[in-house]
Amino acid sequence: MREMIMIGARTLRLTRTVCVWLSLLALVVNMPVSSAAAGSMRSIECFNSGWRFIQGDPFGLGDTLSYANVKAWLLPAIDEFRHFQPSGRSPLQARPKPRASYAQPDFDDSRWRALTLPHDWGIEGPFRQEYPGETGKLAWWGIGWYRKAFQIPASDAGKRIYLDIDGAMSYSMVWLNGHWVGGWPYGYSSYRLDLTPWIQPGRENVLAIRLDNPEESSRWYPGGGLYRNVWLIKTDPLHVAHWGVFVTTPLITPQQALVDLQIVVQNDLTEESEAEVVTRLYEMDETGRPTGPPVASAPSTALHVAPECQAFTYVSIPVAAPRLWSLRDPQRYIAITRLSRSGKLCDEVETPFGIRSIAVDSEKGFYLNGERVQFQGVCMHHDLGALGSAIHVRALQRQIEILQEMGCNAIRTSHNPPAPELLELCDRMGMLVMDEAFDCWQEGKKR
Incomplete structure (x- = not known):
């Protein structure tokens, strides 16, 4: 191997x-963050508040939602993440329809515990001496359900709506308004799900997430629950793809560094699009924000993107007298990538990176x-x-x-x-x- x-x-x-x-x-940095610039169609909303939680499955569910029974539907939902597919979409296969009352939008969860994420149910105890020492003597295993009701403005109709989960321990399964969306089994990976097909702009929406943390599945304390941050992402149908800016610094001298960027643009429209991509590089200040004028920039790049596909563009930007990232001086830069269609701004993302060899x-x-x-x-x-x-x-x-x-x-x-x-x-x-x-x-x- x-x-x-x-x-x-x-x-x-x-x-x-x-x-x-x-x-x-970050020899390669590919986790862009939104700049939320005026006119930008991208927004990133912290989705941690307003959740309800309960441990255990509803009575009579049995093993309907065991990983073995839902794997065939769960994995295709994140095919792009698993295989780095450069274009195309996995078809919306027939979703499983388990009779899990907790996943239904009309279920009354008012008696469930109200909480704010991140949440680890294991650390809440109680400690039990009979548990193995490697567990922390805490019951982090078991099944847990989370539900959240939220509004999507009618003005968001036509946008792409995504759910980003930084970590869910473990075997997560997600429903929106009673419809199976997908999930991810590994509790330590961040992942994204597309909520767009089932979102209801102008109305209340209900998200349900089930976790199943198997006993004896870890030789250290993993915790249990939605223990990292959760985000709601809104973009234009033409946008920079998830983790879609890939930065390398292949050539560095005291006089100049070469910053290479691979940019992936995603077109969720049913028609082809002509996009314009511009990237400018800035020094980053101590607060993590761009400072001063651009230190370098790339000329506008025209990009043809087929319907419901992705397209790549590559740019190389020389930076004069680069300040290198080091242990003593962790200097960083920010690449700000702007995406336009017919002269109108569609998306803007910021990608922090360091120049070093x-x-x-x-x-x-x-x-x-x-x-x-x-x-x-x-x-x-x-x-x-x-x-x-x-x-x-x-x-x-x-x-x-x-x-x-x-x-x-x-x-x-x-x-x-x-x-x-x-x-x-x-x-x-x-x-x-x-x-x-x-x-x-x-x-x-x-x-």
């Missing part, structure tokens, strides 16, 4: 037999910007101690501050992808990251 070192959502294939995700600042020598070790760096790192699981697995940015920041005070310069995320906020903090604070994909290959250490 070949090693896969994954940087962002793209893969470099090597020849050994280990699989890790490596994020050393990495190299590995079999005898001398790791080099950052031509300087040998000795890894002084730790293995760090995703939980936050007494806070459980529910993501908390200040707690993550405090962990990194303590590690840096003791001389640490690197983190191995044992043994799974961390929350996006951890990677952002490491980029900002000057930490190297070995971003692992998962714990095992073919033989699990647990069932």
Whole structure:
């Protein structure tokens, strides 16, 4: 089996037999964030408030929603994520119609617990001495349901509506207004679902999410629940695709760096579109915002996008006298990509990145910007101690501050992808990251 070192959502294939995700600042950065500029059609809404929660399935459901029974419908919903399909759409296959009352929009959930995400039901206890020590002696396993009622303005008709889930532990299954949407089994991966076919602009909508955390499925404390942030994304039908800006810095000298961008544009219209793409690069200030005039820009690129397909464009932008990202000075830049159709702005996204070089020598070790760096790192699981697995940015920041005070310069995320906020903090604070994909290959250490 070949090693896969994954940087962002793209893969470099090597020849050994280990699989890790490596994020050393971000040789590739492909998680754009919205600028919410005037006229931009993209919006990103924190979707953490107003949820209802209950543990357990409704009476009589049995194994109707076991992973084995829904796998055939669940996986096609995220085919693009699994296979990096460059164009086209998975057809809307016949959705399963389990008689789960909790998924129906007219179900009365008023007796369910009201809460705000992120949420880890395991840390709420109680502790039980009879549980194995590796569980934290907390019951993180079991089934949980979340429901949220929300309004979509009538003015959003015609937009694409997406649900981004940064992490759901685990075997998540999602319904909107009683319709099966999809899900994702792995509790540590971020993923996106398209809500557009079932959204009701101008009316109340009801989202239902079921999680099934198997007992003895982890050899450490994983937590249970919607333990990371959830987002509602709205875009124009012609927009930059999910994780659609891919940045590399292949050539760096003291005088100039070359910044390469691969940009993926998605056309959800039933007619072809002519798009114009412009990207400008800015220095990033301490608050994470662009500062000053552009340090470089690319000329407008015309792009033809077929109906219901994706199209790629590639640009190379030279940056004079680049400021390099390093452990001592984690300087970053922001690529602002603007997408227009017929002179009208359709989308705008911001992609933070760092300019730096990495190299590995079999005898001398790791080099950052031509300087040998000795890894002084730790293995760090995703939980936050007494806070459980529910993501908390200040707690993550405090962990990194303590590690840096003791001389640490690197983190191995044992043994799974961390929350996006951890990677952002490491980029900002000057930490190297070995971003692992998962714990095992073919033989699990647990069932």
